[in-house]
Amino acid sequence: MPRVSRERLEARRQEILDGARAAFARHGYEGATVRILETELGMSRGAIFHHFPDKSALFLAVARREADAMAGIIRGQGLVHLMRALLAESGTERLRIYLEVTRRLRTDADFRREWAARGEAEGSGDADELGPAGASGPLTAASVARLRRQRDAKVVRHDVPVDVLADYLELVLDGLVARLVAGRPVERLDPVLDLVESSVRARR
Amino acid sequence: MPRVSRERLEARRQEILDGARAAFARHGYEGATVRILETELGMSRGAIFHHFPDKSALFLAVARREADAMAGIIRGQGLVHLMRALLAESGTERLRIYLEVTRRLRTDADFRREWAARGEAEGSGDADELGPAGASGPLTAASVARLRRQRDAKVVRHDVPVDVLADYLELVLDGLVARLVAGRPVERLDPVLDLVESSVRARR
Amino acid sequence: MPRVSRERLEARRQEILDGARAAFARHGYEGATVRILETELGMSRGAIFHHFPDKSALFLAVARREADAMAGIIRGQGLVHLMRALLAESGTERLRIYLEVTRRLRTDADFRREWAARGEAEGSGDADELGPAGASGPLTAASVARLRRQRDAKVVRHDVPVDVLADYLELVLDGLVARLVAGRPVERLDPVLDLVESSVRARR
Amino acid sequence: MPRVSRERLEARRQEILDGARAAFARHGYEGATVRILETELGMSRGAIFHHFPDKSALFLAVARREADAMAGIIRGQGLVHLMRALLAESGTERLRIYLEVTRRLRTDADFRREWAARGEAEGSGDADELGPAGASGPLTAASVARLRRQRDAKVVRHDVPVDVLADYLELVLDGLVARLVAGRPVERLDPVLDLVESSVRARR
DNA sequence: ACCTTCGGGACGCCCCGTTTCT
DNA sequence: AGAAACGGGGCGTCCCGAAGGT
Numbered sequence: 001m002p003r004v005s006r007e008r009l010e011a012r013r014q015e016i017l018d019g020a021r022a023a024f025a026r027h028g029y030e031g032a033t034v035r036i037l038e039t040e041l042g043m044s045r046g047a048i049f050h051h052f053p054d055k056s057a058l059f060l061a062v063a064r065r066e067a068d069a070m071a072g073i074i075r076g077q078g079l080v081h082l083m084r085a086l087l088a089e090s091g092t093e094r095l096r097i098y099l100e101v102t103r104r105l106r107t108d109a110d111f112r113r114e115w116a117a118r119g120e121a122e123g124s125g126d127a128d129e130l131g132p133a134g135a136s137g138p139l140t141a142a143s144v145a146r147l148r149r150q151r152d153a154k155v156v157r158h159d160v161p162v163d164v165l166a167d168y169l170e171l172v173l174d175g176l177v178a179r180l181v182a183g184r185p186v187e188r189l190d191p192v193l194d195l196v197e198s199s200v201r202a203r204r
Numbered sequence: 205m206p207r208v209s210r211e212r213l214e215a216r217r218q219e220i221l222d223g224a225r226a227a228f229a230r231h232g233y234e235g236a237t238v239r240i241l242e243t244e245l246g247m248s249r250g251a252i253f254h255h256f257p258d259k260s261a262l263f264l265a266v267a268r269r270e271a272d273a274m275a276g277i278i279r280g281q282g283l284v285h286l287m288r289a290l291l292a293e294s295g296t297e298r299l300r301i302y303l304e305v306t307r308r309l310r311t312d313a314d315f316r317r318e319w320a321a322r323g324e325a326e327g328s329g330d331a332d333e334l335g336p337a338g339a340s341g342p343l344t345a346a347s348v349a350r351l352r353r354q355r356d357a358k359v360v361r362h363d364v365p366v367d368v369l370a371d372y373l374e375l376v377l378d379g380l381v382a383r384l385v386a387g388r389p390v391e392r393l394d395p396v397l398d399l400v401e402s403s404v405r406a407r408r
Numbered sequence: 409m410p411r412v413s414r415e416r417l418e419a420r421r422q423e424i425l426d427g428a429r430a431a432f433a434r435h436g437y438e439g440a441t442v443r444i445l446e447t448e449l450g451m452s453r454g455a456i457f458h459h460f461p462d463k464s465a466l467f468l469a470v471a472r473r474e475a476d477a478m479a480g481i482i483r484g485q486g487l488v489h490l491m492r493a494l495l496a497e498s499g500t501e502r503l504r505i506y507l508e509v510t511r512r513l514r515t516d517a518d519f520r521r522e523w524a525a526r527g528e529a530e531g532s533g534d535a536d537e538l539g540p541a542g543a544s545g546p547l548t549a550a551s552v553a554r555l556r557r558q559r560d561a562k563v564v565r566h567d568v569p570v571d572v573l574a575d576y577l578e579l580v581l582d583g584l585v586a587r588l589v590a591g592r593p594v595e596r597l598d599p600v601l602d603l604v605e606s607s608v609r610a611r612r
Numbered sequence: 613m614p615r616v617s618r619e620r621l622e623a624r625r626q627e628i629l630d631g632a633r634a635a636f637a638r639h640g641y642e643g644a645t646v647r648i649l650e651t652e653l654g655m656s657r658g659a660i661f662h663h664f665p666d667k668s669a670l671f672l673a674v675a676r677r678e679a680d681a682m683a684g685i686i687r688g689q690g691l692v693h694l695m696r697a698l699l700a701e702s703g704t705e706r707l708r709i710y711l712e713v714t715r716r717l718r719t720d721a722d723f724r725r726e727w728a729a730r731g732e733a734e735g736s737g738d739a740d741e742l743g744p745a746g747a748s749g750p751l752t753a754a755s756v757a758r759l760r761r762q763r764d765a766k767v768v769r770h771d772v773p774v775d776v777l778a779d780y781l782e783l784v785l786d787g788l789v790a791r792l793v794a795g796r797p798v799e800r801l802d803p804v805l806d807l808v809e810s811s812v813r814a815r816r
Numbered sequence: 817a818c819c820t821t822c823g824g825g826a827c828g829c830c831c832c833g834t835t836t837c838t
Numbered sequence: 839a840g841a842a843a844c845g846g847g848g849c850g851t852c853c854c855g856a857a858g859g860t
Contacts, residue, residue: 008838048842048843050842051386155303165399167395171393172378173382189375199402249821250819511711513638572807575800576808579784579801582790584787586787604771607808647849657823657824
């Protein structure tokens with residue numbers, strides 16, 4: 001029986017997640033010390049750890065939220081759209097979190113375990129495989145679902161299995177990530193993404 | 205005059221660099237604590253830091269050696285060969301170091317400064333701009349030339365500029381590399397590459 | 409005038425004291441964190457610290473209540489009765505609080521100061537010198553008297569002064585108490601007590 | 613293959629144990645913060661944690677050393693002698709550690725587990741039961757062994773089983789501890805201990 | 817010269833008692 | 839009375855320099 005409204009609680013949680021996302025994106029997981037989180041969030045340890053059990057859980061929540069957001073974009077507008085969004089200014093923060101997730105998956109066994117164990121209340125049991133760069137189980141699922149719908153609507157080509165198409169799009173996404181991470185220019189990629197899009201679309 | 209032969213010294217240095225490379229690749233920079241380095245190298249702190257002033261310098265040396273090696277391969281055998289080499293089993297370690305370098309460049313200002321200041325004795329001034337899969341300049345040129353020829357032979361589509369096609373292929377290659385780095389399976393990608401190929405080819 | 413009846417207030421206070429006593433007895437002062445107190449009391453911080461200014465004061469109140477209760481038993485029914493009460497199941501909690509008090513008196517100067525300064529409203533000035541098993545003064549007197557009578561009846565040995573015998577018996581009693589506090593079995597002690605008895609009795 | 617002599621190592625260890633014993637005795641386990649240990653030992657964290665993995669292990673080592681020392685005294689001179697030694701000025705520190713052990717055994721489940729698991733290299737498998745106040749498995753064993761020897765030498769009475777005698781002596785020891793802990797006077801106890809001794813001895 | 821071990825102290829995380837807001 | 843926020847301080851880790859041995 002909470003005395004304080006659920007909204008306030010959730011708002012605070014989101015506020016923390018937003019600030020933490022920025023800090024993790026800028027400094028990396030290890031570099032974003034609790035002291036730095038405090039400073040950049042403008043909150044005390046107590047405030048942070050009241051809402052999250054520890055730093056690792058905070059990062060996990062940030063990461064999951066980003067993954068879910070990416071999955072949502074894919075579901076609604078497709079993977080190619082996601083790629084374009086990541087190319088935009090506002091996308092780089094999301095991308096850096098994504099990258100940080102893949103890195104921790106490679107280097108930290110505990111994190112690997114926790115990431116694999118999604119909240120059991122979520123329901124559907126199809127989240128067992130990690131997607132591109134190991135970070136996007138939900139992405140794969142969302143992508144396949146959308147492609148299937150679009151194929152039925154005759155927007156997407158049907159001479160190639162949808163999971164091949166999904167693999168293809170993810171491969172391009174991974175390339176995008178690698179390129180952005182390395183700080184190489186991405187301005188010229190818009191026509192390339194047009195090409196990618198057209199190669200998935202049904203021919204007239 | 206040195207009591208111990210130069211070769212022995214250099215051999216020891218290389219031995220340390222090899223072990224450190226493996227540790228940094230597996231655990232990341234922060235995760236590879238000095239204690240872990242000791243264990244995995246089978247040496248004590250003294251042995252290691254007799255040859256390198258500190259952990260940061262050790263990582264820098266590892267990173268520079270990898271970058272130089274990649275630059276050398278490009279110079280001698282071309283970028284495509286480098287790609288094949290990175291795809292091989294032994295290449296993923298090199299890639300992981302490379303990713304770690306890009307990450308620290310993004311997040312650690314001190315490292316950025318040190319990385320920018322190359323040793324003055326090295327000389328060769330063209331190895332400073334490697335992308336995740338190597339410098340893309342020469343690759344692009346070669347790729348464009350080949351595509352142009354194939355377009356004239358009506359093998360490649362002509363409704364899209366060849367440099368866009370080249371960018372596209374490069375992007376897919378980057379994705380492949382990223383996938384390998386993450387340790388994810390690449391076997392299922394054959395049909396995907398068929399799709400890529402077909403989307404570059406002229407229709408009928 | 410108080411909105412809530414005094415009785416309700418006092419009842420709540422006692423409820424808190426009871427739960428806190430159990431927690432301090434089980435976990436020790438430091439081990440009984442505020443969070444644990446909340447859990448075991450089934451109340452929130454606010455509920456607890458509405459009635460007591462801080463954790464230290466809460467412990468002090470618990471401790472004083474126990475000390476007063478012990479003093480009251482001695483005054484009314486004598487030390488031997490207190491012993492029996494402490495040996496009973498419900499007595500060990502009281503003993504553990506008592507041990508905790510002695511420990512903090514030894515190790516914590518602030519606590520020592522606060523314990524020395526009794527609440528001025530209490531009045532009764534003779535409860536300040538309890539030993540682990542209660543004040544030994546009255547016990548000793550009673551014990552000596554009884555022993556003297558039994559010595560005259562040639563039941564008790566006369567080669568040792570009666571006050572030494574009394575001290576001896578008290579020491580054994582203290583040991584019994586300590587053993588109970590530690591939660592160790594006391595069943596095997598019957599023959600030991602026979603031995604104790606025989607060592608006080610006159611030979612033949 | 614130690615480069616530094618074993619003696620130096622062991623000496624340092626003992627130095628730390630001595631200082632830690634004093635600190636734990638004065639402040640209690642929780643009260644003896646690592647900072648206080650540093651100050652009172654005149655060493656840095658590095659020095660302390662180089663020799664002991666953590667504070668708990670340090671305390672454990674102190675406690676075991678005290679328990680072993682007490683067992684040694686019992687083996688050589690008997691439990692009554694130990695009691696007299698504890699009554700002396702220098703004995704109180706040992707006693708306070710003993711007390712702190714019993715307290716942690718009562719309140720800390722992890723400590724209980726670690727205390728129960730003695731070094732397996734010790735050999736003889738008879739350390740499964742805790743002695744007085746839960747802290748002296750070795751004490752019981754040592755006591756019984758000595759009593760058995762003395763009984764065979766006709767110094768100790770043989771009309772009472774030795775384990776009853778051992779229980780008896782331990783009971784008195786516990787009483788002593790309780791009394792000392794509570795800060796009650798112990799000066800008059802010497803003749804009492806004479807009585808205890810005589811009640812264990814064989815009659816002429 | 818090469819290597820090992822010891823020791824120092826800054827700092828990381830997060831727990832804890834307390835205070836403030838609702 | 840309950841929930842949220844605060845910040846001091848607890849323990850332990852980490853990197854590295856000093857001291858010592860071979």
